[in-house]
Amino acid sequence: MNPGIVYVVDDDPSFRTALTRMLTATxxxxxxxASGGDLLTHLSSDEATAGPxxxxxxxxxxxxxxxxxxEACAEASVGLPFVFLTGQxxxxxxxxxxxxxxxxFLDKCAPQHTLLAAVGRALERDAxxxxxRDRHEQLGRRFAGLTEREREVLEQVVHGxxxxxxxxxxxxxxxxxxxxxxxxxxxxxxxxVAELTTLASQAGLFExxxxxxx
Amino acid sequence: MSLVxxxxxxxxAAALTLAVLYGVVWTVDRRNLANLTLCVVAIAMAAAARTxxxxxxxxxxxxxxxxxxxxYLPLTFALVGQVVFVDQYLGTGRRWLLWTIISVRLMxxxxxxxxxxxxAWRAVVSLRHVPFLGEQVSVVGAxxxxxxQWLSVAxxxxxxxxxxxxALRLWRRGSPEQRRKALVAGGGVGVxxxxxxxxxxxxxxxxxxxxxxVTPSFLVTMIVMAVELSRGFLLYRQTRQxxxxxxxxLTRAGRVTALGQLATALAHELSQPLGAILRNAEAxxxxxxxxxxxxxxxxxxxxxxxxxxxxxxDVIDQMRALxxxxxxxxxxxxxxxxxxxxxxxxxxxxxxxHVALDYVVAPGLPLVSGDRVHLSQVLLNLIMNxxxxxxxxPGSNKRVLIEAQPREEGKVxxxxxxxxxxxxxxxxxxxxxxxxxxxSGGLGMGLPISRTIIEAHGGRLWAERAPSGRGLTFRFTxxxxxxxxx
Numbered sequence: 135m136n137p138g139i140v141y142v143v144d145d146d147p148s149f150r151t152a153l154t155r156m157l158t159a160t161x162x163x164x165x166x167x168a169s170g171g172d173l174l175t176h177l178s179s180d181e182a183t184a185g186p187x188x189x190x191x192x193x194x195x196x197x198x199x200x201x202x203x204x205e206a207c208a209e210a211s212v213g214l215p216f217v218f219l220t221g222q223x224x225x226x227x228x229x230x231x232x233x234x235x236x237x238x239f240l241d242k243c244a245p246q247h248t249l250l251a252a253v254g255r256a257l258e259r260d261a262x263x264x265x266x267r268d269r270h271e272q273l274g275r276r277f278a279g280l281t282e283r284e285r286e287v288l289e290q291v292v293h294g295x296x297x298x299x300x301x302x303x304x305x306x307x308x309x310x311x312x313x314x315x316x317x318x319x320x321x322x323x324x325x326x327v328a329e330l331t332t333l334a335s336q337a338g339l340f341e342x343x344x345x346x347x348x
Numbered sequence: 349m350s351l352v353x354x355x356x357x358x359x360x361a362a363a364l365t366l367a368v369l370y371g372v373v374w375t376v377d378r379r380n381l382a383n384l385t386l387c388v389v390a391i392a393m394a395a396a397a398r399t400x401x402x403x404x405x406x407x408x409x410x411x412x413x414x415x416x417x418x419x420y421l422p423l424t425f426a427l428v429g430q431v432v433f434v435d436q437y438l439g440t441g442r443r444w445l446l447w448t449i450i451s452v453r454l455m456x457x458x459x460x461x462x463x464x465x466x467x468a469w470r471a472v473v474s475l476r477h478v479p480f481l482g483e484q485v486s487v488v489g490a491x492x493x494x495x496x497q498w499l500s501v502a503x504x505x506x507x508x509x510x511x512x513x514x515a516l517r518l519w520r521r522g523s524p525e526q527r528r529k530a531l532v533a534g535g536g537v538g539v540x541x542x543x544x545x546x547x548x549x550x551x552x553x554x555x556x557x558x559x560x561x562v563t564p565s566f567l568v569t570m571i572v573m574a575v576e577l578s579r580g581f582l583l584y585r586q587t588r589q590x591x592x593x594x595x596x597x598l599t600r601a602g603r604v605t606a607l608g609q610l611a612t613a614l615a616h617e618l619s620q621p622l623g624a625i626l627r628n629a630e631a632x633x634x635x636x637x638x639x640x641x642x643x644x645x646x647x648x649x650x651x652x653x654x655x656x657x658x659x660x661x662d663v664i665d666q667m668r669a670l671x672x673x674x675x676x677x678x679x680x681x682x683x684x685x686x687x688x689x690x691x692x693x694x695x696x697x698x699x700x701x702h703v704a705l706d707y708v709v710a711p712g713l714p715l716v717s718g719d720r721v722h723l724s725q726v727l728l729n730l731i732m733n734x735x736x737x738x739x740x741x742p743g744s745n746k747r748v749l750i751e752a753q754p755r756e757e758g759k760v761x762x763x764x765x766x767x768x769x770x771x772x773x774x775x776x777x778x779x780x781x782x783x784x785x786x787x788s789g790g791l792g793m794g795l796p797i798s799r800t801i802i803e804a805h806g807g808r809l810w811a812e813r814a815p816s817g818r819g820l821t822f823r824f825t826x827x828x829x830x831x832x833x834x
Contacts, residue, residue, distance in 0.1 A: 241619070
């Protein structure tokens with residue numbers, strides 16, 4: 135499986151070349167950019183691939199610096215994980231980088247295995263994020279097939295109500311509730327109430343009812 | 349030749365020698381007026397000696413009267429010279445008293461040449477001949493005194509008071525050196541003067557049948573003045589040497605401080621080539637481990653490694669140059685190159701802080717005379733200060749501007765302006781005080797050291813509000829190098 139693309143961003147041409155060379159030699163696909171602006175332009179163009187990736191960026195750069203690039207990516211909903219490289223580990227930058235969700239913060243002269251491990255973690259994190267995002271979207275599509283009334287019934291079911299209670303709450307006949315329930319299980323392709331509940335919580339539907347304090 | 353003529357000639361010769369010596373000293377270094385006063389007193393002494401011999405050898409009343417009259421001219425200069433010497437040397441004289449004495453003495457001198465025979469005497473009635481140093485000399489027998497003679501006496505008393513007062517005031521300040529100066533100058537000038545006044549007055553009033561003489565006691569005064577001034581030279585040289593050493597220490601300390609600022613920037617500069625070398629080596633390793641290594645790629649890698657190694661070496665050379673040198677090494681320098689060098693050093697820092705660095709060098713700017721390393725340090729310090737100042741202001745226009753332009757009298761002025769918040773006018777003078785700082789991590793030594801360096805170059809460094817009204821401008825002057833323009 136394609137592990138993804140490493141986007142290298144550094145204004146220093148010789149370091150950029152060397153880093154790209156090394157990562158490429160280990161078998162990674164690398165694209166390098168001289169500035170954060172260049173990367174953003176590429177990501178918003180049609181050439182950008184939808185596959186997983188991560189950004190390996192210098193912290194100090196003219197124009198957009200590393201942290202600003204990270205912010206810009208977040209604003210553009212490009213959820214690429216970041217690994218920062220810096221000439222000197224200044225603590226405030228490291229703190230704000232990690233707070234913004236950077237995977238790692240490394241010295242430019244960090245050992246190879248540390249660097250590769252960080253890149254590997256970043257790519258893995260992106261792959262996982264993409265997978266869960268896909269599953270989420272899929273679920274969303276499945277639940278989107280339900281009618282308004284079916285959703286109301288589903289909510290009651292998920293909250294553990296009996297058919298009789300549901301009928302009373304929604305002011306409909308108990309038999310109608312049964313019809314709705316079978317329509318729901320058919321549409322979502324589930325067999326038990328437990329499965330239904332799990333699926334609904336995975337899709338992030340219906341908050342659990344607040345339990346009264348004992 | 350008579351003994352009187354011989355002795356008085358020797359006295360005059362000694363005085364003239366001192367006059368020439370201190371005259372030369374004063375023309376070389378005009379800051380110390382005391383040297384000029386000794387020169388004046390010594391010339392007056394020589395002239396007074398001549399008039400004294402004239403009086404002693406006068407054959408007639410009229411001739412005697414002429415010499416007494418002439419005697420007033422050197423006497424005035426000798427007295428005024430002594431008073432100014434005391435004022436300059438002790439520095440505690442009352443100025444109004446000084447000016448009163450000078451004006452009264454000049455008035456008496458002018459009056460002296462309008463009356464006959466002198467300002468103080470209406471007439472010389474008779475001469476007497478008395479034995480003096482083995483020969484018969486003429487001394488005044490009877491004179492008709494003018495009431496104005498008491499003005500002359502009063503002015504002399506004023507001089508004594510002035511000297512005593514100045515010496516006493518210095519004495520009260522209490523340091524051993526101050527007390528010594530007060531004692532020597534007050535005693536060495538004041539006591540002979542009092543002796544002269546009493547002696548001359550006794551002669552004039554006919555109490556003692558002796559020649560009218562001032563130079564023997566003034567000779568003592570002159571020797572005291574000369575000894576004190578030469579002592580001053582020795583102390584001055586010693587102090588100057590100590591100052592030089594101190595300055596050298598200070599600039600080195602300054603470089604260490606500046607290095608702290610620099611270390612951050614340099615660490616970044618170094619990490620680029622070192623990081624590149626490491627990654628290239630790792631890439632090469634991977635290629636070498638493959639069954640068919642890509643030789644073209646390996647060659648490119650090795651060439652890049654060599655290039656980056658040189659780059660790292662250059663950075664280290666720059667740093668070494670900053671630590672090593674102690675003394676000023678003056679060379680003709682192109683300012684634009686110097687400014688560019690420093691700007692490249694702070695470049696990455698400026699980038700990281702989003703500060704725009706600009707510089708404007710007037711076309712045809714002449715080379716300046718200066719020490720490259722020291723001047724770089726001053727520029728570095730001013731630019732870093734500017735960037736620090738900007739950091740604290742929230743504005744969007746973050747800019748440090750460096751300007752260089754020629755000024756009158758062969759000077760070149762460099763200005764470093766920031767767009768920071770500036771500082772209140774009353775604090776501007778304080779920024780050069782040691783340990784004055786507005787930065788939490790600052791030592792407060794950068795600016796005093798920079799000022800020391802610029803002053804060692806013969807220039808001036810000062811601060812003022814930026815011309816735009818926002819931010820602060822530091823300006824310093826340098827002298828242009830002799831010769832061609834850059």
